[in-house]
Amino acid sequence: MARHRSLVERISCRIGGKPGSFVLQRTGVFEGGQAKESYTVIPGSGTGELRTLEGDGNSSVGHGMEHPFVLNYELE
Numbered sequence: 001m002a003r004h005r006s007l008v009e010r011i012s013c014r015i016g017g018k019p020g021s022f023v024l025q026r027t028g029v030f031e032g033g034q035a036k037e038s039y040t041v042i043p044g045s046g047t048g049e050l051r052t053l054e055g056d057g058n059s060s061v062g063h064g065m066e067h068p069f070v071l072n073y074e075l076e
Contacts, residue, residue, distance in 0.1 A: 004028070006027045008042065010022070011024050015053070021050065023045035024042070024071075035063075
């Protein structure tokens with residue numbers, strides 16, 4: 001049986017040398033030995049030089065593996 005989860009987290013970082021923060025919503029499921037997640041930057045959540053940030057991404061990894069992900073984004 002698949003277990004679904006959703007969470008939000010504030011990320012403080014630099015993107016392209018621009019400092020700020022944004023809220024990332026993570027939605028995922030663990031099934032068949034794989035953790036599958038999708039990520040969305042919550043519109044309007046950006047601060048500082050990241051206030052116009054928009055983006056999304058996803059990942060899928062097996063148990064016990066590192067969990068890197070790629071965030072496709074646009075920043076004015």
